[in-house]
Amino acid sequence: MLSMPLRLRPGDDLRGAIEAVLREHGAAFVLQGIGSLSVARLRFAGRPQPDVLAGDLEILTLAGSVSPDGAHLHMAVADAAGRVSGGHVAPGCIVRTTAELLVALLPGHVFAREHDSGTGYPELSIRPVPQASAS
Template sequence: MQALPLRLNPGDDLRASVVAALAASGHAAGFVLQGIGSLSVAQLRFAGVPHPSELRGDLEILTLAGSISPDGAHLHMTVSDAQGRVMGGHLGAGCIVRTTAELLLALLPGQRFTREHDPLTGYAELKIS
């Protein structure tokens, strides 16, 4: 395993930046071990709901974790709003960094992650090779 720390800047798209970091590293498999920071926009898909909900405002990233492949990422995140309410779910595209995001990626040399349709779940699920 190879560690890759990242710092994202205001205006960066969180999900796109994580996928781009894996591509730039030349690896084909990785995990986000943890992430903290802040967002101005979060896109979270809650359990059993087909589309993400957009949250706007001053949001703190409390946790961020998941797998990354050249096919995309499967990330889960919890955020809190300015009143301390906590929400979490599947991270969608369009999460915009407010001040900073600090992440630790684990790159997995010799591994390849892909996403393939799984008839049992109906979703594109992780395949490890």
């Protein structure tokens, strides 16, 4: 496992930027993230569409897996009154001042999202990277 700190800048789409930076790595986990957002789009448990939260928001936690075909991220944010909301991170979460993340790169693995008939959703598939044979 290799660790990689990552900083996102004002105006960045949180999920889009994470996916773009980590797409080439094959397998990664966002271990933790903090920072601020001006807009959060979170899909709450059991709901089909994300809700939009706007204003000065603090990222309290951010974690999840990233594969070449997308991310599965969960986040908790607090608004200016200290109310906390959390859920699945959808595209359109906009960084206000900064987002600071610690990412674990897993070069010995490849992640993919594949349909799981038991859940009905694309779920994480984990495979080892094939070793090159010595000639």
